[in-house]
Structures are given as structure tokens and as C-alpha cells.
Amino acid sequence: MVKLMIPLFTIAACLAGAALAAAADTLPKADPFPKKELDDHIAAYMKVRKQAIKAAPPLKPKAEPEAIEAHKLALAQAIRDARKEAKQGDVFTPAIQASITRIVASETKGKSGAPAKAATKQGNPAIEGPAKPVVLKVNQPYPKDEPLSTVPPSILLRLPELPKELSFRFVGRHLILHDETAGIIVDFMLNVTK
Numbered sequence: 726m727v728k729l730m731i732p733l734f735t736i737a738a739c740l741a742g743a744a745l746a747a748a749a750d751t752l753p754k755a756d757p758f759p760k761k762e763l764d765d766h767i768a769a770y771m772k773v774r775k776q777a778i779k780a781a782p783p784l785k786p787k788a789e790p791e792a793i794e795a796h797k798l799a800l801a802q803a804i805r806d807a808r809k810e811a812k813q814g815d816v817f818t819p820a821i822q823a824s825i826t827r828i829v830a831s832e833t834k835g836k837s838g839a840p841a842k843a844a845t846k847q848g849n850p851a852i853e854g855p856a857k858p859v860v861l862k863v864n865q866p867y868p869k870d871e872p873l874s875t876v877p878p879s880i881l882l883r884l885p886e887l888p889k890e891l892s893f894r895f896v897g898r899h900l901i902l903h904d905e906t907a908g909i910i911v912d913f914m915l916n917v918t919k
Contacts, residue, residue, distance in 0.1 A: 758821075758824045758828075758883075758884075758885065759818075759820045759821055759824060760885045762818060762820060762821060763816070763821050763885055764885065766815065766816040766818070766821075767816065767887065767888065767891070770808075770816060770891075770911055771888055771890070773804065773807045773808055774804055774890070774904070774907070776803075776807060777800060777803035777804040777806075777807050777907075778800060778803075780803040780806075780807075781796060781799040781800040781802075781803045782795075782796065782799055783796075784796040797906065797907060797908055800906060800907045801866055801904075801907040801908060801909050804864070804904070804907050804909060805864045805909070808863075808864055811863045811864055811912075812863055813861075813862075813863055813912060813913060814912070815863070815912060816902055816911060816912035817900075817902065817912045817913070817914045822914050825884065825900065825914060825917065826914070826917055828880060828883045828884060829845075829880055829900070829917050829918055830919070832877065832879045832880045832883065833845065833877075833880075833918060833919075840877070841877035841879050841880060842918070844875055844876075844877040845874065845875075845876070845877065845895045845918055846874075846895075847874060847875050848872040848873055848874040848875055849872070849874040849895050849896065849897065850868075850871040850872050850873075850874070850896055850897075851896055851897030851898075852897070858897075859871055859896045861896060861899060861901065861910065861913045861915075862910065863910060863911070863912055863913070864909055864910065864911075865909065865910045866908055866909055866910075867901075867903060867908050867909060867910055869908065873892075873894050873903070874894050874895040874896070876892075876893045876894065876895065880893075881893070887902075889905075890904060890905055890906055891903065891904060891905065891911065892905055895917070895918065896913075898915075898916050898917060898918045898919070899913055899914060899915050899916065899917060900913065900914045900917040901913040901914075
């Protein structure tokens with residue numbers, strides 16, 4: 726009787742393993758981040774930006790603060806001129822928005838996500854800034870007197886790396902793609918955090 730139990734147990738284990746493997750094949754796979762899509766949109770923006778830099782007056786190495794501000798404004802205007810038709814979603818397409826929203830939600834939920842959730846509020850102009858809200862509009866200048874939020878490292882580690890000229894920033898529950906030098910909003914996503 727013992728000899729029959731071992732083969733039956735082995736057969737049952739093999740069948741169970743095969744059933745689990747078949748079920749795993751039918752389960753929906755986690756959507757991978759559309760990195761190539763984001764990289765392509767970022768590259769297109771950086772190409773426009775590079776052309777805008779050529780159109781803006783050059784900045785001298787030891788420029789005074791006034792000259793730096795004038796250069797920043799000229800660069801921002803040159804980018805706006807080159808991107809007149811730009812609209813929300815040109816960089817953050819629906820697929821990219823869905824992936825970023827999932828990443829932020831997974832990193833800010835529950836007790837383990839509490840520190841990251843708190844970090845999204847640090848320097849957040851909708852929370853720490855004055856009563857006047859930051860206007861979310863593509864090509865809109867980011868108010869120079871408003872704080873810039875931090876994005877928690879746990880979230881940044883899961884997002885594709887951006888060129889040094891760009892950064893992700895939270896504005897309230899929303900996420901913007903910020904051009905650090907030109908001081909403009911390249912694109913934005915609504916309601917990323919809860």
C-alpha cells in the first residue's frame with residue numbers, strides 16, 4: 726500500500742504543478758513601463774529644447790543674476806515658440822500616465838508607503854505655497870517664488886531616468902515634468918496621488 730501512495734502523490738503533485746503553470750499563463754501580466762515611448766517623447770522635447778537654446782541669447786560664464794534670469798526667460802520663450810501646438814499628454818501619454826500612477830500608488834500605499842506619501846508633500850506648492858495655485862498648463866512658466874516638491878527616491882528608482890535638465894515634481898496631487906533651466910511645465914498628469 727505504501728508503494729502505491731508514493732506514485733499517486735507524485736502524480737498528484739505533477740498534475741497540480743501543471744495546473745498552476747497553465748493558470749499562470751492565463752493570468753494577466755503586469756504592464757511593463759512604456760520606457761521606449763517615454764524616451765522617444767523626451768528625446769523629441771530635448772531636440773526642440775536644443776534648437777531653442779541656439780535661438781536664445783548666449784549666457785556668459787560669469788553672468789550676473791539679472792543676465793541669468795533674462796537668459797532663462799528667453800529660453801522659455803524660445804521653447805514656447807517652438808512648441809506652440811504642445812498640449813497636455815504629448816509626453817505623458819495615456820499608457821505612460823497609467824504606469825506612473827500605478828508606480829506612485831504602489832509606493833505610497835499603506836504603512837510602508839507613508840514616508841513616501843509624506844515626501845510628496847515636502848516643498849509641494851499646493852500644500853506649502855501661498856493661496857495662489859500653480860497653474861497647470863503646458864509651456865506655462867513655473868512660478869519662481871513657489872517651492873519645488875521632492876519626489877521620493879522609492880518612486881524615482883522605479884521611473885525611467887530623465888535628462889538632467891528635466892525633473893518630475895508634485896503640485897498638489899498632480900505630477901509635472903519640469904524643465905529646470907527654462908522653468909516651464911513641459912507636461913503634467915492630474916490626480917497621481919490620493
